Amino acid sequence: MFKSNNPGIVFFYRIFYLFFLGFHNHCISEGWTTWRMVSKSLLLPLILGYLLLSIGKKGAGQITGKIAIAALLFSWWGDLLLMGDGTQLFLWGMICFMLTHLCNIRILIKAHSFRWNVNTLTGTVISLLAVGIFYYLMKDRLGSFLLPVVIYMALIAVSWALSFNLLNHEQLKKTAASFIVPGIGLFIFSDAILAYNKFFQLSSVLLDMLVMITYGLAQWLIAEGYILLIYPKEENK
Secondary structure, rough: OOOOOOOOHHHHHHHHHHHHHHHHHHHHHHOOOOHHHHHHHHHHHHHHHHHHHHHHHHHHHHHHHHHHHHHHHHHHHHHHOOOOHHHHHHHHHHHHHHHHHHHHHHHHHHHHHOOOOOHHHHHHHHHHHHHHHHHHHOOOOOOOHHHHHHHHHHHHHHHHHHHHHHOOOOHHHHHHHHHHHHHHHHHHHHHHHHHHHHOOOOOHHHHHHHHHHHHHHHHEEEEEHHOOOOOHHHHHH
16 A cells, blocks of 8 residues: 555554644643644644655656645645634635645546446535535625635535545545545535634634544545555555
């Protein structure tokens, strides 16, 4: 599976990331503002390092590898922008995450052509229900953010529906079911809580922690999926 010369290092890296995500949430719970900012800014670089260590130079040179790297970089820039205050920074952060989801869409389309069947229909219905409920609850609070939020919701809904489409691929369906489908689902859940906090102007330590736990796990699961799309298990026994 892994392209690192030492799979044990890759396994340790994975455990360290999960430990670091726990540390970040501890910073939130304890109100350690500086450490919270520092630890959040390091989450995506850690995942990017894990991805690069896992796929190696050859995998990073593939189209899927390059797009996966770009997706994580856009997410990292989005994280940094969202740590600041102000409408413009929030908008630019949202744009960075839009680019992340465009990268996800490109990877998923490349991995498997779209087919209408039970899997894709289920995924499409679930995606539309998720973003539809979110829009219904939030539409009166979005104000000038209505258009960018709708575009963002459309992109993440498409990426989630396409992850269900990957369940049709015999070799990759386990990767989709174990990592990509739940990963993008958690991403949507995390975004919904984040938006709820922002537009309803809530301030809750528990909700902040839930945002970061679901977001951190989502990015990790999607990265694991990227790795298995680049090097399917059957090719690396």
